Each structure stands twice: as structure tokens, then as C-alpha cells.
Amino acid sequence: MRKNIKITAAVAATSALALALTACGSSSDPAAKKDGGKPDTDAALVVGASPSPHADILNFVKDNLAQKAGLKLQVKEFTDYVLPNKATQDGQIDANYFQHVPYLDDFNKKNGTDVVPVVNVHLEPLGLYSKKHKALTELTSGSTVALPNDPTNEGRALHLLADNGVIVLKDGVGVAATLADVKDAKGLKFKELEAASVPRALTDVDAAVINGNYALEADLKPAKDALVLEKGENNPYANILAVKKGNENDPRIQKLAKLLNSPEVKKFIEDKYDGSVIPAFGAPTKG
Incomplete structure (x- = not known):
């Protein structure tokens, strides 16, 4: 969804x-x-x-x-x-x-x-995209997810995954979350990349969290192609x-x-x- x-x-x-x-x-x-x-x-x-x-x-x-x-x-x-x-x-x-x-x-x-x-x-x-899977439930133990590696966007990416049940973060983790704050990765592996490089890695990983502008430049349509997107409210x-x-x-x-x-x-x-x-x-x- x-x-x-x-x-x-x-x-x-x-x-x-x-x-x-x-x-x-x-x-x-x-x-x-x-x-x-x-x-x-x-x-x-x-x-x-x-x-x-x-x-x-x-x-x-x-x-x-x-x-x-x-x-x-x-x-x-x-x-x-x-x-x-x-x-x-x-x-x-x-x-x-x-x-x-x-x-x-x-x-x-x-x-x-x-x-x-x-x-x-x-x-x-900021959305989660995949060329290999059509639903979040297809991301299982051993799957690799690419993330933007700068502090603000990696935190956003991890919260997006946590908000949708893909991972579990430690209690009370703020917007500057890092991989060290992942309480339960559910067997997922993470690949940290410069934000601009993440779309190019999409075919090499199971899924990737991509910034909106870079998704557009890669001819992705966030409103249609993302498995999940951040909410706009607040x-x-x-x-x-x-x-x-x-x-x-x-x-x-x-x-x-x-x-x-x-x-x-x-x-x-x-x-x-x-x-x-x-x-x-x-x-x-x-x-």
C-alpha cells in the first residue's frame, strides 16, 4: 500500500x-x-x-x-x-x-x-523503492536496503522504515537516528551511500530509500512507484x-x-x- x-x-x-x-x-x-x-x-x-x-x-x-x-x-x-x-x-x-x-x-x-x-x-x-519487490512483506531476512548516508536523511530513512514496520528503532530515538539506533533489523542488511548515488544502486539491492529530487531525476514517480512514502502532515x-x-x-x-x-x-x-x-x-x- x-x-x-x-x-x-x-x-x-x-x-x-x-x-x-x-x-x-x-x-x-x-x-x-x-x-x-x-x-x-x-x-x-x-x-x-x-x-x-x-x-x-x-x-x-x-x-x-x-x-x-x-x-x-x-x-x-x-x-x-x-x-x-x-x-x-x-x-x-x-x-x-x-x-x-x-x-x-x-x-x-x-x-x-x-x-x-x-x-x-x-x-x-522520501520513499522506499524496489525493482525486485512489489510489497514491503517481500523484504525478508538477508535483503539489502540502501540508505542515504548523511545524518538528517539517514535518520529520516530509518524512521520511514520503522514507521512501516520494516525495522524497529530503540525507544526515544530522535530525528538523527543512525544504524546504531536500530533495535531489530529483522535480518536486513544496510548499504549506506551518498544520496545522489542511491538511485543508481537500486538494481543492485532489494530496496532503497531515495530522496524525492533524486527519484524524479531517475524517472521514478514517487506517488506511484514507491512502496511507501513519508507523510506530509506536520x-x-x-x-x-x-x-x-x-x-x-x-x-x-x-x-x-x-x-x-x-x-x-x-x-x-x-x-x-x-x-x-x-x-x-x-x-x-x-x-
């Missing part, structure tokens, strides 16, 4: 930032700084994003809404979950849109960065627009935040993703 829906995000590669920036998106540089390092609010706003659905949503705004709002918008695509925050912290891009608040909080703590959320935009489903993992602390009130950021929470974007998300991604507008949950 399939269930309802939620987001995503994970950890990633360490290739050179310059290569990541030039390999994807526009070749233009981020906004030049003026007035003692403050962003040039007349320059184009450069936003780093995962390809799908984040860059898709931003490109919809760019092509349909930005000009009328007086916003020049450029989109830089990243295929990992580390470089966008580093580029935002360093001022190489003006903002990013790829992550949820729990991931951002963990990243800031570990890297000494001060990137902050501006506005919620959408939820993506879910803290909305994907956010984020900036370096102090840039929240940049007029360009405020324009983009308003556009990302607009009725037009809501309709675009609902029409394009058919329940596999859902709007989750509003103020971010405090980490």
Missing part, C-alpha cells in the same frame, strides 16, 4: 567549486558586491539549485514571473548537497534552493557557516530558499520569496508533479 508524501535532501561530492559552477546553468557571474561587501541589488540574482524539481521551479519563475516583478534571475545547477551552501557562504552565488532546515542546521554546525532560511517552498517525498522537511545571514532583506531575495509562494508557482508544482512534489508555502520552521 502506498502512503502520502514529504521531502528531501542529503550530502555530497567535493569536486572543485569552479567546475561545478561552470558546468551547469548560466555562465554569468553572481552579483558584484558594492558598498562594503553588500550585494549589488541592481545585478541579477544568482540562485544555486538541484536540477529537479528546484531548478525547474526557479526556471518557471524566471521565464514567466520574474520580468514582470522587476527581478533578473539566474539559475546555477548543482548535483550535490555540499557545494551550494559553500558557494552561498562565500558569496559566489546569492542564494540557494535545494535543502530543508534540519539539513541546513546540521551543515552550519559542522562547517561553521551562517546560511539561513528565508521561505518554505515545497515538500518532496513534516519539518519543507525545501527552502536560503541565503547568507544578513542578506535576507535584499530586495531581490524578497521578490523571489514572494514569487516562489505565488499562486502561479502553486499551480505549476501541482500540475507538473502530480502529487510527487507538493507546495508547502510559508515561514520556515526554526531549527
